[in-house]
Amino acid sequence: MIEAKSVSLVYENGTVALRDVSLHIKPGEIVYITGPSGSGKTSFLKLLMGIEYPTTGRLKVMGQTMSRMNASNIRRLRQKMGPVFQEFKLIRGRTALENVMLGMRFLGFPPKKMQEYAMEALTNVGLEHKSSSLVERLSWGESQRVAIARAIARRPSLILADEPTGNLDVDNAMNIMDLLTSFRDENTSVIITTHATHLIEDKEEGTFIRIKNGNLQIERRGEALV
Amino acid sequence: MKSAVYNMGYFLKEAKTLFKIDFMSNVLSILSIGLIFFILALVISGWDIMSFIIETIEKEAEINIYYREALNNEEISKLIDDIKSVEGIGDVKLVDEEESYLRMKDILGDEAHILELFEDNPFSPFIEVQINIAESDIILEKLNEIENVEYIRDNKRVLDRLYDIVSVLEFIGILAVVAVGISTLMVVSHIIRQGIYNNRDQINTLKLLGAPQPFIDFPFVLEGLFLTLIGGFIASILLFVLLNYGYGQVEMAIPFIPLPSVKNLIKAMISFTLVTSAILGVIGSLLGVAKQGEGYIR
Ligand SMILES: Nc1ncnc2c1ncn2[C@@H]1O[C@H](COP(=O)(O)OP(=O)(O)OP(=O)(O)O)[C@@H](O)[C@H]1O
Ligand SMILES: [Mg+2]
Numbered sequence: 001m002i003e004a005k006s007v008s009l010v011y012e013n014g015t016v017a018l019r020d021v022s023l024h025i026k027p028g029e030i031v032y033i034t035g036p037s038g039s040g041k042t043s044f045l046k047l048l049m050g051i052e053y054p055t056t057g058r059l060k061v062m063g064q065t066m067s068r069m070n071a072s073n074i075r076r077l078r079q080k081m082g083p084v085f086q087e088f089k090l091i092r093g094r095t096a097l098e099n100v101m102l103g104m105r106f107l108g109f110p111p112k113k114m115q116e117y118a119m120e121a122l123t124n125v126g127l128e129h130k131s132s133s134l135v136e137r138l139s140w141g142e143s144q145r146v147a148i149a150r151a152i153a154r155r156p157s158l159i160l161a162d163e164p165t166g167n168l169d170v171d172n173a174m175n176i177m178d179l180l181t182s183f184r185d186e187n188t189s190v191i192i193t194t195h196a197t198h199l200i201e202d203k204e205e206g207t208f209i210r211i212k213n214g215n216l217q218i219e220r221r222g223e224a225l226v
Numbered sequence: 227m228k229s230a231v232y233n234m235g236y237f238l239k240e241a242k243t244l245f246k247i248d249f250m251s252n253v254l255s256i257l258s259i260g261l262i263f264f265i266l267a268l269v270i271s272g273w274d275i276m277s278f279i280i281e282t283i284e285k286e287a288e289i290n291i292y293y294r295e296a297l298n299n300e301e302i303s304k305l306i307d308d309i310k311s312v313e314g315i316g317d318v319k320l321v322d323e324e325e326s327y328l329r330m331k332d333i334l335g336d337e338a339h340i341l342e343l344f345e346d347n348p349f350s351p352f353i354e355v356q357i358n359i360a361e362s363d364i365i366l367e368k369l370n371e372i373e374n375v376e377y378i379r380d381n382k383r384v385l386d387r388l389y390d391i392v393s394v395l396e397f398i399g400i401l402a403v404v405a406v407g408i409s410t411l412m413v414v415s416h417i418i419r420q421g422i423y424n425n426r427d428q429i430n431t432l433k434l435l436g437a438p439q440p441f442i443d444f445p446f447v448l449e450g451l452f453l454t455l456i457g458g459f460i461a462s463i464l465l466f467v468l469l470n471y472g473y474g475q476v477e478m479a480i481p482f483i484p485l486p487s488v489k490n491l492i493k494a495m496i497s498f499t500l501v502t503s504a505i506l507g508v509i510g511s512l513l514g515v516a517k518q519g520e521g522y523i524r
Contacts, residue, residue: 049434078436089431093243102432106441111232150435 001027001158001189002048007057008214009043017043019214021057025207027157028186032200033193035211041193042086044211045160048191049083050074062157079107082156082183084164088147090135096122096146097131103150121153122146124179126172140167148176152183159183159190165199173199181206233441240445241452244421251420252453255413259457263503264464266406267495271469273395274494275486280388282484287359289366289380290321290352297374305374309355312368316356323351352379359385410457410506411513414450418514421446443515450511451504458503462496469495 002025009018017040025031033041046052047059050066059066064077082103090099100118109117122131125145130138135146144167151159161180165173177192177199184190194200200208205222245252293305302320310318321329326349331338357365362382369378422429432442473488 051434075433075436075438078434081436083434085434089427089434091428091431103435105233105236106437 003060005058007054010055030206031191033209039211040214080157082151082159084151084161086162100150104154121149161192241448244449260460263461267465269402273399276392278486292377314358314361319354411510414510415514418511447511451507454503454507458499
């Protein structure tokens with residue numbers, strides 16, 4: 001699913017966000033990324049989505065080499081991803097349901113299925129009663145859940161969730177973690193970044209990546225060991 | 227393609243939102259596009275009317291030959307035979323005083339009562355001759371040499387003047403088409419670019435979700451199409467009113483001038499305006515979406 005060989009990311013202003021990252025993530029893995037603020041978690045996801053390209057090294061996502069030259073292929077690659085952005089990126093002036101469906105309109109879902117999957121995703125995040133509310137009227141936590149619903153409703157092969165529980169109370173956060181990881185199957189990988197180490201400390205399965213100053217420390221538990 | 231059909235509702239709604247976001251600029255663009263299309267349509271109508279008048283006059287390429295009134299019937303017959311012998315001459319017909327009076331009465335129609343102001347018949351008899359307009363110069367020269375021919379009235383000078391006017395109108399028309407084309411493209415592509423700028427966050431998000439470029443661009447193309455179509459529609463209404471009114475005025479003032487049918491002219495001009503505006507709208511918005519700010523959006 002993901003292959004990184006000595007990848008580093010240096011921003012234009014000279015900030016080194018990631019240093020010499022090498023790792024291999026198989027389809028169906030659950031990956032938790034933790035690390036202090038500014039450590040490079042979002043930067044790593046940006047590389048996976050082709051928002052930034054590696055400064056050095058080689059990165060392949062679902063078989064696609066991530067480089068500026070492949071920009072148009074990468075756009076298509078994104079259709080197989082379910083991104084939850086740290087700042088949500090919901091579209092103002094639209095309802096929650098319209099926001100969820102907007103991620104699906106160009107993916108070839110039959111109209112009925114699209115509506116059904118979108119409602120189902122909103123129900124999964126506990127927001128079916130807000131489906132026709134404009135997103136700017138939603139609370140912070142509700143907006144976050146709409147963003148999650150948009151990511152999962154389109155049935156992606158790679159879920160990339162950047163701090164999806166950042167603004168939720170512990171109960172809701174646990175539910176969302178469980179919901180996101182429930183989409184994992186042999187073909188679908190889930191990558192979640194979080195500050196909240198207490199939410200994942202007890203997890204018996206998954207790949208745990210700690211980033212510090214752009215360096216990665218990887219620990220695998222349970223099935224992920226093999 | 228299939229998704230383009232079932233997303234039509236979404237695209238239309240998006241285009242409407244785009245329109246509302248920048249309402250004032252959109253309305254002003256529509257008005258200016260409407261006005262420039264109106265002017266274009268006017269110039270082309272003028273061009274069309276002039277060409278029609280010329281064509282009609284060319285078809286009626288006949289000249290009137292006046293002779294000395296003192297001629298007796300025998301001399302007139304000989305004159306007619308002389309005229310017939312000139313090459314390039316078609317029908318030749320003697321129009322006597324009586325008929326020439328009746329004809330004028332016909333032409334004047336409702337205004338014919340002015341003829342009653344004359345005590346005697348003010349018209350002279352003449353010989354009406356059909357000629358080949360292409361050779362009119364040589365024919366006229368030969369006819370002038372014939373004995374007893376006093377004066378030849380031809381519409382060549384009128385035609386020459388009309389040709390001049392048409393070539394000026396043609397030039398203005400071409401200029402107007404080019405000017406309207408360029409300014410419409412500029413107005414539309416500018417406003418589309420403005421819309422893209424206003425919506426850059428949304429566009430960026432769509433790109434991050436993997437939306438294909440045509441999916442992102444389509445609402446903007448629709449917006450551009452609506453701008454020019456509504457503009458063209460306004461121009462059509464103005465043109466309809468003006469042509470209807472103008473025709474009435476002209477027909478009242480100069481009843482014998484040959485004019486093309488107003489219905490056909492209006493129909494042709496309105497289809498021309500709407501089709502041109504639609505084409506320019508699509509091209510303009512495609513130009514507008516073609517160069518989207520690099521850097522920010524990937
Ligand atoms: N576009 C950019 N240009 C320059 N520097 C950047 C840019 N984006 C991020 N950085 C810097 O790169 C480093 C890593 O940022 P990143 O956003 O990946 O951290 P993070 O781990 O996601 O932090 P947080 O937990 O606060 O979200 C930070 O020092 C940040 O200031
Ligand atoms: Mg971050």
